[in-house]
Amino acid sequence: MTLTWMTIYLLVDSILVSVYGKSTHRMEIRGMSDSKNCFKCGELKPLSMFYKHKQMKDGRVNKCKECNKADVSGNYRANIYHYKKYEKSRATLSHRVKARADYTKTDEGKAAGSKAKKAWRERNAVKNGASIIVGNAVRDGRLIKPDYCESCRNKPNRLHGHHDNYAFALQVRWLCPGCHTKWHKENGPGINGESTLNLSDGTLTNE
Numbered sequence: 001m002t003l004t005w006m007t008i009y010l011l012v013d014s015i016l017v018s019v020y021g022k023s024t025h026r027m028e029i030r031g032m033s034d035s036k037n038c039f040k041c042g043e044l045k046p047l048s049m050f051y052k053h054k055q056m057k058d059g060r061v062n063k064c065k066e067c068n069k070a071d072v073s074g075n076y077r078a079n080i081y082h083y084k085k086y087e088k089s090r091a092t093l094s095h096r097v098k099a100r101a102d103y104t105k106t107d108e109g110k111a112a113g114s115k116a117k118k119a120w121r122e123r124n125a126v127k128n129g130a131s132i133i134v135g136n137a138v139r140d141g142r143l144i145k146p147d148y149c150e151s152c153r154n155k156p157n158r159l160h161g162h163h164d165n166y167a168f169a170l171q172v173r174w175l176c177p178g179c180h181t182k183w184h185k186e187n188g189p190g191i192n193g194e195s196t197l198n199l200s201d202g203t204l205t206n207e
């Protein structure tokens with residue numbers, strides 16, 4: 001059982017009732033002004049458990065800090081999902097696809113493209129490093145690239161060298177684009193996939 005403020009209050013009150021033979025009405029009134037019920041979880045909590053807000057009558061919001069925190073993190077996760085979905089649906093609108101294709105052909109577009117690629121490589125130094133190592137190893141015959149996807153066994157035009165752990169650049173599984181996307185959807189970015197490479201000492205940092 002979790003002790004809510006209400007139960008603590010009622011417990012104290014019932015002790016006082018048994019000692020003094022009556023409910024301490026004064027305390028009840030005082031108790032109400034020092035505390036209030038959160039409109040979300042309904043618990044009676046001291047005012048210090050509510051964030052300050054100038055425009056509220058008692059100077060505090062009506063939702064307790066705990067509920068507020070839960071809402072904020074919940075919203076953030078929900079928003080990220082919707083935001084990404086929205087951006088994706090916008091990006092695939094046909095006129096946008098065409099506008100982007102046209103733009104990439106201009107000098108400005110080409111410059112922006114290579115700038116973005118360079119920025120990605122810097123941001124994803126670990127992933128980029130692993131992919132260079134794989135490319136060189138395939139070229140030199142130290143790593144054999146099959147002609148089929150190791151997951152679905154189909155033979156696609158393109159195979160991706162996928163890393164479960166980017167720290168082991170030569171431990172690659174060859175996946176078709178579909179299986180590759182699916183893997184990351186189910187398993188996330190891959191171990192060390194979101195780490196950054198410290199260029200001065202070559203260490204990986206996970207943020």
Ligand SMILES: [Zn+2]
Pocket residue numbers: 038039040041042043063064065066067068
């Ligand atoms: Zn609450």
Ligand SMILES: [Zn+2]
Pocket residue numbers: 149150151152153154175176177178179180
């Ligand atoms: Zn596949």
Ligand SMILES: [Zn+2]
Pocket residue numbers: 161162163180184190
């Ligand atoms: Zn991968």
